[in-house]
Each structure stands twice: as C-alpha cells, then as structure tokens.
Amino acid sequence: MTNLEIKNKIEALQSGLTFSSEDTDFLCIEVPKELLKEFLSNIKNNEDLSFDYLFALSGIDFGEDLGVIYHLESSKYKHLIQITVKTSDREDPSIDSIHEIYPAAYFNEMEAHEFFGIKFKGHPDLKNLFLPENWDKGFPMRKDYTDTNMLIR
Amino acid sequence: MSYFSDIINGTKTLLTGMRVTGGYFFVNFFTKRDVITQQYPNNIETLEMFDRFKGEVIMLHNENNEHRCDACTLCEKACPNGSIEILGDKAKDPETGKNKRFLVKHIYHLQMCTMCGLCIEACPVNAIDWGQDFHHVEYDRSLLTKVLNKPGSKIMSGIKG
Amino acid sequence: MILNIFTDIHELLLGLMPENIVHITELVLIAVAYLGIFAILGLFLVWLERRIAAFFQFRLGPNRVGPMGLFQTVADALKLVSKELTGTEKADKFLYKIAPYFVITTALMSLSLIPFSYEIHAFDINIGLFFLTSVSSVGVLGIFLAGWASNNKYSLIGGMRTGIQMISYELSVGMAIVTMVVLAGTLQISEIVEIQKDGWLIYQGHIPAIIAFMIFMIAGTAESNRTPFDLVEAESELGAGFHTEYSGMNFAYYFLAEFVNLFLISSVAVILFFGGWLSPFGITDTIPFAGLFWFVIKVLGVIFIFMWFRWTFPRFRIDQLLTLEWKFLLPINMVNIVLMALMVWLGLTL
C-alpha cells in the first residue's frame, strides 16, 4: 500500500489528525493526545491496515513541546507509519500509556519516562529502568538538561 | 518400544559428540598440535599486525626530525571524543616575514581515543597516520597522554601555514 | 628386596619401642603417607584435567611452572594456602567451618580402601565395598552443609541440588556394585581382585556386566559432580554453587576432594570391572609392585573417559537428571541384577 492509500484509509477511520506534507518514505501523522489510545486500537484492529507491530517508541523534546514518536509496522503488509504525540506541559507532561494495546511499549515507556519525564497514564510501574533508583538530577535527554561532567564540548 | 529406541538413539548422539571432541584430542595429542590461543605477553616481540592495523595515532617525521603539521586544528575539530589538543603559536616566518602558525604540541589522549580515524581523514597535509604499536599498557592513565611531535621537531618546508 | 620394605620398617620400629606403641606409630605413618597420596593425587589430577582440556580445546594448558606445567597446581595450592579466609557474616559459623572436613575426611577414608597393588593396601576388610559406599556417601553431607551454612542463596540452591542428586545416584552406583558383587560373591576388595585372575569381571559377566559398567560410569559421573551432572556448581547458573562463599584453603579442600573422588570412582570401576592391579593375561603378575603400574594405567584410562565426558557434554537440568535416574537407570539396573543372578545361578558366566 502506498502512503496515499494508507492516508485515505486512516482518514476514513479517524478524524482530527494532522498529516505531514513532507515527502518521506513513510507517512507521518500527528495525533492529539486525547485520541491516541482510540486511534491506535483502531488502526491495530483494522483488517486492511493491521498495524500490529510497535517498531519503536521514542521520547522527543521539540524544544518547547515534549512528545512521543511511535513507529508502527504491519507484520502482514510491511508498511510503516510514524505517529507523533505532543504535549506542551513541560512541568507535568502526561500521555496515555499504550502498553495494553502493544505490550512492547511497556519497557519503552519506562525508558521515555526516565529520560524525558513524560508520565504515561495507566502504566503500572514507572520506575527507573536505566538510571539509578535514586536519580534526582532531572531528565537527561531533555534539551535543557545540563551535565557538568560532559566530556565533549 | 520408544523407551528403548530413545535410549539407543540418545546414546548414539552422545557418542557422535564424543567422536568429534575425541577426534580433536587424539589429533592434537599424537600428531601435530594445533593451538588457536596465543601466549600474549610472551610473543610481543614476534607478533605482526596487518598493515592497516589501527594501533594509535602517530605523527610522521622525516629523518631531519621534521613533521608536516601546520597546527590547523582540523583534526582537533574532527575528533568526536576530544582526544586531540593542539597547542599552536604564531611567529614571524623568517622567509616571508608574515605571521605564521606553528605547532608547539600535538597532544594526543590515547585513553580517550576510539580509533575512528576521523582525524587522519580530516588532515589536509597527511601529517598524522596510524601507528602499529598495540601494546599500550601503563600503570597510570596520564602516561597514555602523548605528545605526538617529537621534541625539537619543526615543520617541513613547503607546507602552507 | 623391595618386597620386604614394609617388614623391614616393622622390625626396625620393634627394635626401638614396645609392640603396642609400634602399632600406633605405624597407623600414624600410614595416615601420613595417605595424606601425602591424597594431596599429590589431587594436585596431579587437577593438572591432568587442565592439560587434557587443553588438547580438546586447541589450547596449551598450564606450561610455565615446571616441565609441562607439572608444578602449576602446586603453585596454585601454595597461593590458596596463603590466601585470606573470607566468609559471609551471617553464615552458620560452626557448620560453615566444619563442612570442608566432612568432604576430605571421607575422601581420605575411602582412599584407604583402595588397593594400589597387591602389596600396597592399607585397609582390607571383609565388607570393603560396603564400607566404601557408606563412607563416600557421608561426603555429600559436607557439600550439603556448605550450601546451607554459607547463607547464600546460590549456595543453598547448589546444596539442595546435591541432596537430590546424591539420594538418586547413590542408588544406581550401589546397585551397579551389587550386580558385580553377585558375580564376585564377596565384598572384600582383595578377594574381588583375586577372583579376576581367570579373566576380568567385565569379561566373566559379559552382557549384564557391560550394562552395569555403563550404568556405573553414568552414575559415577553424577557421584563425582562432574559434567554433565555438575548441577551443584553449574557455573553458568549458580556462579560457583555450594562453594561460592569458600575461599583459600577451605575452597582447596573441596577442589581437591572433588578430584580425589574422581580417582575413587575410577578405582572402584577398575577393581570391579577391569581386574584391579592385575596385569592383562597375567603377564607381570610375578613381579612385585608391578601391580601398581597396571592399576594406575587402568585408573588413568577410566579417568580419561570421565574427562572426555566433561569436555563434550552439556549439562542436564535438575528434572531431567531425576528422570534419567528414576525412569531409566534404576529400572534397567533392577532387571540387570536379576539377569546377573540368573546367569550366576545357571552358570552362564565365562
């Protein structure tokens, strides 16, 4: 399926999405964070789309907004889309957890939580996976994090 | 009957495995011994590396103790780990009379180097290259910080500053 | 002649002191001699294992201390002696300290029963084999205690695995021995060897004896905690198993005892199946002390098979270990005993 076909299918399925106009080899969609869970379960269970494989879940700091980028693949049709969710609240950012839809998201959400401080609503155990348990120096992957020990430049 | 055939087949697989290891044992024991390990610190003298081996970064000097580095700091900028520091200075060139940059110290922190080779690629005058030395054991980290230009060396004539 | 060396010593001592003191002195001398044998055997077998493993694995093995690295293990032992003894704070101190001695004492006691040749045989009683199996099963207690008293979960798992393993495999070793005792008709070790002058027992008992030998080899590997039955140590699962918390000489005791146990199991195999110190076809039976040569050669042969196992096979899982014993070895063993008894009764032995 080409990007355009996927786009048409998804538009028919869900409204309120923003499609990026860039000409990349996969479709980029921005989803409002309220619609995320509903949208993901829709495209997962849709016969023609069947995005059942969470390829990657990356937290991201856009400078002002925080967000999460999901790369979903269909293990049947092998097509891939990129879904971006943003939240503008830097103090207490929260996004719905999708680990019930994609069990693979469980540890990835823990990672995004400790590095970006994004709270995933509905995640049962948001402890530190990589960082030490008593880490209190902020969220290392955010752009405004400064590390005095940084060796390079 | 699968009980007995299981025993027989199982034993057969075990004996096949023993034949493989046993074969190697007897070959190694009675005929020429095949050793794949190395007695490392003992064979330092005889070990030969491949010609592209990345042991460390060295600066090439000719017989007159001259190098080609004009302290342009491209290698310092290319290095991802900050393992190269260049101390340069400016002085009047006796020939042209202009101010020219020259190298005081090319400091190389081997302990931080990842052997990525970006500095050697970046060098416009091929002043630095790979060295073949592989034995970098020291008791103190600071001993791994090296000055690449030899004491008293100066820039080769003809290299643009 | 060399044959009279023991009587010479006896008479020399008699000339020096009263008779009952002579007996005690001789006992002490023999004990010291066996301690020496114990240490040398252990160290030699460790060296042998490492050398043989090197041949299997394309390595060199120990080759720096002494000719062919022969003194490497001596150097290792010296290092272990000089090391600090560390242990866990919450260990059960008394049991923790006493545990290694269980293992070495039993190994040493069992060693006294082994006839190195017709002449060198410290302790030849009429229930020899029975005594040997009983004593060697006490050694398990040492491993079990070590696992328990270390107060370390890895050790505990190792210790519990030993318990399970030993209870199971004692049976198979015992029954394989019983099978051969049925054939030999005696428990006294010297008599068992003497019987084999007409042909080794593995030849006399043919089919059931060969089956018994195979079972004995499998169960013997398990008894001496070697691969594929080294679940007690299982370094990829438990780190070091029961001796995780032992260091220095305490660790060395376990290490040496393990190898002496290997020697014991192999010697029993040689005594029961391959005619002990007897030479093949009786070619050197008249020469004194030649038995020692043959005995050592045979034992080394059996030990080599054990080492071959170790450097080839993967390890069992604990439930598979039990399945092998209770579903395969034990039923076969029971049938085998009956078969052997029938053979002896019908006079079908060779």
Next chain:
Amino acid sequence: MKEFLTDQLKTQEYFLNMGPQHPATHGVLRLLLKLDGEIVRNVDMDLGYIHRSIEKMCERASYKQIIHLTDRLDYLSAHMNNEAVCLLAEKALNIEVNDRIKIVRTIMDELTRISSHVLWWGVTGMDIGAITTFMYGFRERELINDIFEETCGTRLTMNYNVIGGLRYDIHENFVKRTKDVLKHLKKKLPEYDKLLTNNIIFQKRLMNVGVISGEDAIAYGLNGPTARGSGVSCDIRKTHPYSAYDMVDFEEAIFTEGDSFARYKVRIKEMWESISIIEQLIDKIPNDEYKVKTKAVIKLPVGDYLQRVEASRGDFGVYVKSNGQKFPERLKFRSPGFANLTALNKMAYGLKIADLVAILSTIDVVVPDIDR
C-alpha cells in the same frame, strides 16, 4: 495429587539477584528473580549498568562522528549498525552508491553475522554446560576477525562504512581469505551439529523451553532470529532489501516451534544462508570507486528519517529527526536486544533457573545493545 501438593505444601518465595556480575547474563545485565524453589515466578530487570547515553551524545555529534558510536552498541554487529547510519544519510542526501560498495557492504554484513553467530554458538554451548564449544566457536571467529583486521584495521569495532561508501578499499587478500574461511566453515559447521545440535541432552534442555507464540512475538515486538523462531517472517533483508540483498537469492530461516531450540536452529540456518550469500557475491565485486565524494560537513534536510537493517540480533533501526543542522535534533537507536528482552518474563514464567539461562542465551543478549 498435583493440586494437593501446590495447595497444601506452601513454599516460601524468595528473591535472587542474578547479575550484574553473573556468568550467564553475558555482561552487566541484572535480573531480579522471584523464585519458588528453583521455579521462576517473576523476572524483573534492572538495566543501565553500562548506559553511555549514546543517543544524547549523537545530538552533539556530526553525522560522520555518529558512525563510530554505533560500533559500540551491539559490538557483535558493528558493521550493520554502521551501515544503518550510512544508508540513512545516503537516502536523505540522495547519494547513489555503486555496486562495488553495495556488494562489499553486503559481504561484510554477512561475515559479521557469521562471526556473531559463531560466537553465540560457543557461548550458548557454554551456558548449557558444554565448555569446549566456546573454544570451537572462537576458532572460526578468529579467522573472520582476521579478514576484518586486514581490511578495516580493527577486529571488533570496525567503523568501515562512511557516508557515501567505504573507508578503505578492500584489501587485496580479501577475496582469497574470504573464500578460505567459507571453505573452512563449510567443513566445521556440520561438526557443530554433531557436537551440539543433535546431542540429546542439549535438545532436551532447549526443546519446549521459553515458548512464545507468533502473535505474542509480534505483540512484544520481538525481532530477528528470536521472532523467526516463532514463525514470524521479519527479515529486513527480505522485506525491505537494502545494499545488495536484492541481487542475491537466499532463504529466510523460519522455524515455527517458538521454543529455544527453534531459535537455535534459526541461527544455525542463518549461518548457512550467509555462507551462500557471500558465495554468490564474492566473485561479483566489480571494479569501481570505493567511495562517493561527499561534502566535508554533512547536513541532512529537515525531516524524519528511518533506516532499518537486519543486524545479527534482529531489526536494528535508526530514527533521525533532522532540523537541517549538522547535528541531528533527535536520534533514536531502536535496538533489537532491548525489544527481545521485553518478552523475557513471559518466556521464563514457571520454568527453572537453568531454563532462564537457556532462554537468555538463545535470545542472544548483548548488554551494550540493550543499554545503549
């Protein structure tokens, strides 16, 4: 009877700290096991013992500098990781590389895969208890490492790919050496089967251990040989061909049992497939430039880029969000090992400690890959 035993004989559950220094965890992976006797009731992970924050470092590194950092992720598939970054940049900059580069990259990929799998084979044998396999695995790996050392200058972190081609041309001995290694491997791989694959103890240890179904494998995001052992077709070399994989004919190794032994067989078969791929390509290396000229400072156009390659442990992905500068705004390494590890609890539940070790070694954990 079984119900009676489980109901009446209440046993105390306890925690066992496996790692970070433990021989079976292949590095500094720490597992907190909840055990009932020897039976695993829960596996909790504590990662990050060698987390170097490579993703953050990449945000301050130019694209040329990123490449050498990828060597340090999954150090056993260094070449594939390099290649992912290079392919991504080449795609973004519309650089077309010639066939020579493609073919050499593919051969190097497959050699890396073989060397990784050979090491894995040895280590798996050692985890299961057969120590000799470790040395046999290293014997073959040494020869492959010699090829790498001769051509790339290093044995492990090869750093051979650059954006737009290769760092050096292949060494003149490369073809001959590779052919020799293939000949050697063809002789030795059947031995692996004799020694380990067919061994009854080994089979019993791995069969029906750590079973995971195809649906679960997809849901948990398993990839690479781990997922292919569950019958999931997920080989990036087939589904999204890159480099020279569309020029060769090979079979995707898929087994459907989903247990540890299936994963083992997948890797053994992959070695054979790799040999066949190299054989198809080794005589076809055309004479051409080994490097396309690129700018000194590489800046990717604004946009989102994703490149996936099939590394030895599975589907390695690089995601770059570029804002047009010389550093990426966000770079994510999607590591196959981390995804594979997420299903560990599901695989190991109710099995024994020994089985956990077997599972860990058949999903082939490399900790730097997980920690990044």
